[in-house]
Amino acid sequence: MTTPHFDVVIVGAGPTGLFLGALLVQAGFTCRVLEKRTEPTQHSRSIGIHPPALERLARVGIAEAILTQGVQVDGGFGFVNGHEIGRFSMANCAPPYPFIVSLPQFETEAILEARLFELDPKALTRGFDVVRLVDSGTEVLAQSRDGAELQAGFVVGCDGMNSVVRKGLGISYSGGDYPDTFVMGDFSDSTDFGPDAAIFLGRSGVVESFPLPGGVRRWVVRTETRVNDSEANSLTAFIQQRTGIQVDANTCSMISSFGVSHFLTSSMFKGRMVLAGDAAHIVSPIGGQGMNLGWLDAFALCEDLISIRKEPTGAFHSTFARYSKHRLKCAKKARQRSEMNMWLGQSSGFGLAQKALMHMVLSPVFKKHFANQFTMRGLE
Ligand SMILES: Cc1cc2nc3c(=O)[nH]c(=O)nc-3n(C[C@H](O)[C@H](O)[C@H](O)COP(=O)(O)OP(=O)(O)OC[C@H]3O[C@@H](n4cnc5c(N)ncnc54)[C@H](O)[C@@H]3O)c2cc1C
Secondary structure, three states, rough: OOOOOOEEEEOOOHHHHHHHHHHHOOOOOOOEEOOOOOOOOOOOOOEEEOOHHHHHHHHOOHHHHHHOOOOEEEEEEEEEEEEEEEEEOOOOOOOOOOOOOEOOOHHHHHHHHHHHHHHHOOOOOEEEEEEEEOOOOOOEEEEEEEEEEEEEEEEEEEOOOHHHHHHOOOOEEEEEEEEEOOOOOOEEEEOOOOOEEEEEEOOOOOOEEEEEOEEEEEEEEEEEOOOOOOOOHHHHHHHHHHHHOOOOOOOEEEEEEEEEEEEEOOOOOOOOOOOHHHOOEEOOOOHHHHHHHHHHHHHHHHHHHHHHHHHOOOOOOHHHHHHHHHHHHHHHHHHHHHHHHHHHOOOOOOOHHHHHHHHHHHOOOOOHHHHHHHHOOOOO
16 A cells, blocks of 8 residues: 655644644645544643734634634733732734734634634544654655554644654753742632733732633632642632632632743754744743744744745755744744743742833833733744
């Protein structure tokens, strides 16, 4: 039997791989997205979808579905030591999406998967655990754990932090853990914030609060040490103590404690294999950028693959080198922004500098600048 051949094979059907698959199929590439999980995950880790990503998701026709299912967050309240100091607004950001959409990651992935299926019902193969990739110089062979094989002109590793594509290529991935630890949980919304976010700064550490669809609210609380037995009661106690807001522990639909880290590859390609998303970079989720960064990689890579297809010689090395350089620069910028967000929320040493920055963020003079920073402008 001959091995099936595709223009591009994508390893991993997380948000990055699903979006890249939809873009490539729409652009006329033959493509397979290989996913080791047999079922979609139900974890709601990422919720924030930023304007530059929305503009690009619209290109595969799913912005409307995201807007319909998600909550449009166009601003938020800032509190310092229990006192409200102002409202942050994104209303002046560039149209057509001057807001962040809040939607649990599994719902966003379901929208992406449905669109990919509409474009090509065979594009996604679940239960295909890629264990080996061989680049012959003219094509790449992908092998699964149970011996299935596919060939492709190019392979894109969208297989997350522990990427087998990156490891197989021997590309280094350096970084480390931050000392910061958090607990997050989703509860029925007992506040008056409506579709607004709220950030509470103070000596005990930051509390962040975001609306979710269905009258639910996500709470993220910085903790001094990793809370291992994360229970709804301990999170609601932190929220009550730091914000005065009572949240009903019985309405908890998700709870998780996590540490945060940062990682970056030395390169995003080697030969005919390219990396995108968490396979290439991890930024702290505080500031909510990782998934969006993966989508911006995917969009840039699709444009590059289109330009390679037009190239009469089929040369790709310099195009992938440019892609790698630019996307790594954007990932570094995103890391710096998330580090600023974490610094703002630290408890130890919380003082004048953080307060001053919070006032600056909320001041009319700087609000457009900070709105652009928070909505991931400049990382496209
Ligand atoms: C608590 C938390 C909150 C977050 N909040 C936000 C937020 O608000 N906004 C934001 O932008 N980001 C956020 N993030 C980050 C975001 O979740 C990730 O950046 C995003 O999931 C990365 O997508 P990805 O597709 O690159 O990788 P992944 O989501 O890791 O997907 C990789 C896929 O590849 C598959 N795979 C792996 N190995 C193989 C293999 N060998 N063969 C086949 N398939 C394979 C996996 O099963 C998986 O489905 C958050 C993260 C956390 C932890």
